[in-house]
Amino acid sequence: MANMAQAIRMALHYAEENLGVTDIFGEDVGPPLGGVFTVTQGLKTTWNSPLDERGIIGVAMGIAMAGGRPVAEIQFCDYVYNTIDLLKLAGNTCWSTHGDWNLPMVVKTPVGSGIRGSIYHSHSFDATMTHIPGWKVVIPSNPLDAYGLMISACREQDPVMYLEPKALLRIKGEERIPGEPDDDRLLSKMIDAPLGDRSKWKAQWPELQAYEVPIGKGKIVRPGSQVTVVSYGRTLPLCAKAAETLAAEGIDAEVIDLRSLWPYDWEMIRASVEKTGKVLYVNEDTEVTNFGEHLIRRTVDELFYHLNAAPKLLAGKFLPGIGLADTLEMASVPQLGDILDAIRKLAAEQP
Amino acid sequence: MSRPALVEKPERAPLDRELLVRMHDLMVEARVLEERLIQMYKAGHGFFWIGGPGEEAFNVSLGLLMKKGQGPAFDYLHAHYRQSATLLALGEEPIGALRQMKNTATDPYSGGRNFAGHFSKRSWNIAPASSPIEVQYAVAPGTALVQKRHGGDGITIVTGGDAGTAEGDFASCLVWSSRPANPLPILIIVTNNKWGISTASDGQHGEKHVADRGKAFGMRTKTIDGNDPETAYLELKEAIAYVRKERKPFLLEANVSRLYGHSSASGANFVTDEVDCLKVMEERLEQRGIMTRAQMDAVRTRWTEAIAEMARQAREEPLPAPETIWNHIYSERK
Numbered sequence: 001m002a003n004m005a006q007a008i009r010m011a012l013h014y015a016e017e018n019l020g021v022t023d024i025f026g027e028d029v030g031p032p033l034g035g036v037f038t039v040t041q042g043l044k045t046t047w048n049s050p051l052d053e054r055g056i057i058g059v060a061m062g063i064a065m066a067g068g069r070p071v072a073e074i075q076f077c078d079y080v081y082n083t084i085d086l087l088k089l090a091g092n093t094c095w096s097t098h099g100d101w102n103l104p105m106v107v108k109t110p111v112g113s114g115i116r117g118s119i120y121h122s123h124s125f126d127a128t129m130t131h132i133p134g135w136k137v138v139i140p141s142n143p144l145d146a147y148g149l150m151i152s153a154c155r156e157q158d159p160v161m162y163l164e165p166k167a168l169l170r171i172k173g174e175e176r177i178p179g180e181p182d183d184d185r186l187l188s189k190m191i192d193a194p195l196g197d198r199s200k201w202k203a204q205w206p207e208l209q210a211y212e213v214p215i216g217k218g219k220i221v222r223p224g225s226q227v228t229v230v231s232y233g234r235t236l237p238l239c240a241k242a243a244e245t246l247a248a249e250g251i252d253a254e255v256i257d258l259r260s261l262w263p264y265d266w267e268m269i270r271a272s273v274e275k276t277g278k279v280l281y282v283n284e285d286t287e288v289t290n291f292g293e294h295l296i297r298r299t300v301d302e303l304f305y306h307l308n309a310a311p312k313l314l315a316g317k318f319l320p321g322i323g324l325a326d327t328l329e330m331a332s333v334p335q336l337g338d339i340l341d342a343i344r345k346l347a348a349e350q351p
Numbered sequence: 352m353s354r355p356a357l358v359e360k361p362e363r364a365p366l367d368r369e370l371l372v373r374m375h376d377l378m379v380e381a382r383v384l385e386e387r388l389i390q391m392y393k394a395g396h397g398f399f400w401i402g403g404p405g406e407e408a409f410n411v412s413l414g415l416l417m418k419k420g421q422g423p424a425f426d427y428l429h430a431h432y433r434q435s436a437t438l439l440a441l442g443e444e445p446i447g448a449l450r451q452m453k454n455t456a457t458d459p460y461s462g463g464r465n466f467a468g469h470f471s472k473r474s475w476n477i478a479p480a481s482s483p484i485e486v487q488y489a490v491a492p493g494t495a496l497v498q499k500r501h502g503g504d505g506i507t508i509v510t511g512g513d514a515g516t517a518e519g520d521f522a523s524c525l526v527w528s529s530r531p532a533n534p535l536p537i538l539i540i541v542t543n544n545k546w547g548i549s550t551a552s553d554g555q556h557g558e559k560h561v562a563d564r565g566k567a568f569g570m571r572t573k574t575i576d577g578n579d580p581e582t583a584y585l586e587l588k589e590a591i592a593y594v595r596k597e598r599k600p601f602l603l604e605a606n607v608s609r610l611y612g613h614s615s616a617s618g619a620n621f622v623t624d625e626v627d628c629l630k631v632m633e634e635r636l637e638q639r640g641i642m643t644r645a646q647m648d649a650v651r652t653r654w655t656e657a658i659a660e661m662a663r664q665a666r667e668e669p670l671p672a673p674e675t676i677w678n679h680i681y682s683e684r685k
Contacts (some may be wrong), residue, residue, distance in 0.1 A: 023496075054489050055523040062493015062507075064422050065478060070493075088484055095679050097471040097479045098462030102682030157682040206522065294598055 002180050002187060004171040007143035008108075009191060010177060011150035016045050016210045019154045023063055025049050026056050026073030032198050036075055037110060038168050041193040042203025046300035051080050057107065062094070064103040069154065071227045074109040076117075077125035077163070077164040086127070090159045091134025091274045106160045111139070112234045112284055114167020119321035120168075122329070124285035126233070129161050130261050130294070130347035134214050137261040139163040141236035143173030145259055148213030156215070163261075165233040178209035201292045218265035220272070227347050228272040230295065231282040232258040235334055239282055242339040244316060251347045261291060266298070273299060280345050284333040287315035309349040314342045364583050368641050374415070374580055375636060376405040376650055378629050381436035383654040387662050388452050388467050389611060389619045395453040396666055400584040400615040402468045405541055405608035408628035409577035412584035413540075414440025415579030416591050417508065419475050423501035427476040427494040429487035430665040432468035433542065434480070441475060446661040455668040456675075463671040478579045485511055485518035488539070492527035496534035504595045513604075514547025516561050527602035529568040536598040538590055539565070542577060544609040546616065565602030577605025578628040580635075 002010065011146040015021040023045055026035075034041030049056055053074055060072035074080040081089075087107075094102045113122040129137050138153060140146035140158065146164075153160040157344040170182070181187050190204040221236070222243045231239040236257050254272050258264055273279045279299055281292035292313040299311045316322075316333040323329060352630040366374075385404040393398040403410060414437040418426045432435060435448055447459040448470075455465040460471045460479075472481035474642055478487065489511035498505045515521065517637070530536045541561045545552045558564060571593060575586040583605060590601045608625035636642040 016500050028580035047532070050523075050526050052526060054520060055492070055527050058486065058489025058491075058520065058523065059493040059496065059527060062490045062495070064493070065490070065499055066427065068493075084482060086406040086486060086489060089481060089483070089490075093479060094682050096464055096469075096481070097473075097679075098459055098460075098464065099679035099683060100471050101479055102684055115468045136681075157684050167524075205522045351592075 001172040001184060002143050002177050003170050003172045004140065004143045004146045004164070005037050006187065006191060007147040007173065007177055008039050008150055008164065009041060009043065010180070010208055011130045011147045012040065013205050014210070015071070015154035015220065016043060017209070019151070020069045021045060021071055021154055022068040023047065023070040025070065027051055027075045029073050035073065036192055039164070039169070039191065040073070045135055051084045054086055054279060057083040057090065057201065060105045060107065061086070061090050061103055064105040065101065069104050071108060071154065074107065076121050077109040077111045078120040078123045080109055080125060084163055087132050087135070089103055091132050094158060095134060102157050104157050104158050106162055108162040108164055108173040110164045110169070110300070112165050113322050114169060114234055115210065116324060116326065116329060118324040122322035124283070124311045125163060126261055126283060127285040127290050129163070130291045134159065135262065136160045136172060137163065138215055138259060139261060140166065141165065141168060141233055141257050144175040144177055147177045148211045148258050149215070149259065151210060152212045152215050158267065160215070163233065167234045168237070178211045179207045181206055213259060216260045216263040216265060218259055218268040219257045220254065220268070221257050222253065222255040224252040226276055226278065227253045227343055228269070228276045228279040229253050229282060229343060230256045230258055230269055230279060232261065233283065234338070234348055235284055237281045238334070238336045238339050242336060242343055246343055247341060251343065266336040269295070270303060273303050274306045277306055278349070280312045280314060280342055280346050282334055282339060284315045284316045286318045287313060290315045308351050309346055312342060312346055314338060323351060366584060371636060371641055372674070374411050374584070375642065375647070376631055377411045377436065378489055378632060378652050380445065380654045381407045381411065381439050382629055383658050384435055384439070384448055385611070387658045388448065389615070391449070391662060392615045392619065393451050395452070397467060399466050400452070401466060402435055405625065405628065406433050407436040407542065408437035408580040408632065409542060409583040409605045410434050411440045411492050412580065412587050413437045416587055417441060419507060421474050421476055422489035424503045424505045425476050425500045426505055427478060427507045429478045429491040429507070429510050430470060430480050431487065432466070432482070433486060434470070434510060435468060437492045438470055445658055445669055446665060450668065453665045453668070454670065455665060456671040457668050462675070476568070480595065481523060484515035485520040487511060487522040488524035491537060492535055493667040495528065495532065495537040496533065499533065499535055499598055500570070505592045506536040506591065508538045508540065509623070513541055513543040513545065513552050513556070513561055516541055517555065517642060520607050525565060525568050529570050534599045536594050537600045538594045539600060539602045541604045543604055543606045544607050546609055546613065560604055562592070562602050562604035570600045570602055572602040574604040574606065578626045578631060580628060580632045582664050591607040602683060648679045
């Protein structure tokens with residue numbers, strides 16, 4: 001099975017060939033490197049940009065204005081912060097011109113912890129990005145969704161922020177991407193750039209097929225009856241694992257992978273919470289004005305009389321950064337043990 | 352406030368009569384429009400005024416020289432909020448600006464959502480002007496990049512003020528426009544009025560000319576007297592021709608005046624110690640016997656009456672309905 005980096009790469013290839021993507025660019029995105037996480041190796045429309053995040057976002061907007069369809073990369077989301085007012089501008093361009101202009105552009109950026117990335121390669125961006133109206137925001141947790149969400153993003157007529165959980169980029173999927181060869185080593189030989197001189201290398205792309213994960217649709221990863229766990233990105237597989245573990249203890253948790261943060265699948269959350277009466281939101285961005293807090297507010301507003309316990313948020317600590325030492329990172333953002341504890345505690349709560 | 356420096360006197364052959372009369376008409380139209388907008392603000396028919404009285408000589412010339420149309424075969428304009436004269440020279444009706452001032456539902460640029468002078472017109476490649484004064488410099492290389500790839504002679508024109516060049520986006524524009532991997536067909540314009548709201552540039556900018564910054568990137572640059580209509584027209588013509596043909600960037604700095612201050616926030620009162628390009632134009636037309644004072648007065652009267660009537664019409668039009676706040680968050684294009 002492809003890993004997430006390969007899956008996104010294949011989706012971008014599909015989008016170049018079939019969806020009119022004209023420019024895949026950013027720092028080190030083009031040859032020879034093909035992205036610091038190898039996501040853009042071998043693609044035909046890649047190019048390297050100056051080391052200038054504001055230029056990257058601005059130029060993506062300009063390309064979109066002139067009829068191109070760009071996929072721009074910010075190398076780590078930790079470096080997207082100096083572009084915030086351009087992200088705001090991209091998000092308000094359609095609205096502020098009363099529909100005159102729209103910007104079909106995708107910005108992708110690796111997010112989150114998990115690679116011992118220290119203070120400037122570990123941050124999350126979902127809390128900040130969901131404060132910027134006019135964008136759609138997606139975040140996959142497995143290679144097949146990564147493929148389908150990128151294809152959907154490249155079909156949009158408005159800006160899409162595609163968050164890549166960097167801890168999951170090297171994790172292989174459990175479901176095959178349509179058109180992906182059966183043999184993982186063969187796939188790697190076809191589409192992973194070789195070490196050393198790459199000047200003559202060309203990717204051999206498999207016959208990929210369209211597969212869309214609709215923006216705004218979540219996925220029930222594990223059905224359950226006692227507790228709803230809503231997560232996305234790096235913490236999603238941990239939530240799924242925790243639910244499997246807790247099943248042996250007689251705790252039956254339903255796990256929802258939100259996949260899209262804006263718009264998001266409120267109907268899926270609502271149906272689940274109406275059934276279980278208990279909900280835990282899990283993500284790793286800092287917990288103050290966290291996106292999960294919005295979900296809790298809405299849960300209280302709309303589902304209060306269905307609740308058997310206060311809705312909970314398990315998120316990253318409100319710290320200025322994630323420290324490098326293993327002990328510091330593990331203590332700063334939710335880990336499997338934290339999620340197990342939080343679900344157990346919530347499941348045990350009695351009104 | 353000292354006068355903007357006259358860097359260069361016109362030395363070329365003068366423009367022909369017909370063009371000068373046309374330019375004068377547009378300059379008067381733009382001046383009368385801006386003065387009407389200010390009057391509307393002062394009479395409570397708008398919340399805020401910002402615009403470009405003092406830049407008409409330059410902005411009219413720019414509009415007359417642009418290749419108007421939609422898509423990469425035509426010129427893109429990433430304007431700032433002092434360019435009503437450019438829009439009028441392209442053929443825009445002044446009532447749109449009046450509607451935007453009154454924030455009516457009929458405002459063609461923003462549906463009552465944005466300040467005066469914040470134009471947008473996709474069918475003519477006019478990118479939306481936005482209040483952050485420098486962001487257009489970061490966006491403009493993107494349209495130029497598509498035009499370079501597209502072929503043809505369409506170019507990107509981006510305009511901003513001198514104060515905004517302190518922002519990083521101006522440096523981004525210089526870097527991205529002159530990448531050796533892909534130099535771009537872009538005319539980078541700085542209209543230098545020597546002010547950023549209340550702050551004189553003399554105390555903030557050590558560079559002799561903003562245009563000199565382009566030299567480090569190997570791009571053609573020039574600082575011109577944007578208050579002289581003929582100089583402005585001829586220099587713009589030359590710069591545009593260069594970018595169109597060579598498909599390379601050009602940084603043009605035009606010294607201009609700011610005749611009513613920064614905006615309504617600073618009173619929007621006429622200043623008497625700066626060069627008035629309309630006066631320069633009218634003196635020249637009279638000296639050369641192209642128009643008499645009486646003829647020029649008639650032009651002003653005609654525009655004053657026409658635009659006053661448009662303002663009356665705009666004042667009667669309804670505001671956008673409150674439920675329309677939800678419209679156009681996303682595109683309705685498929």
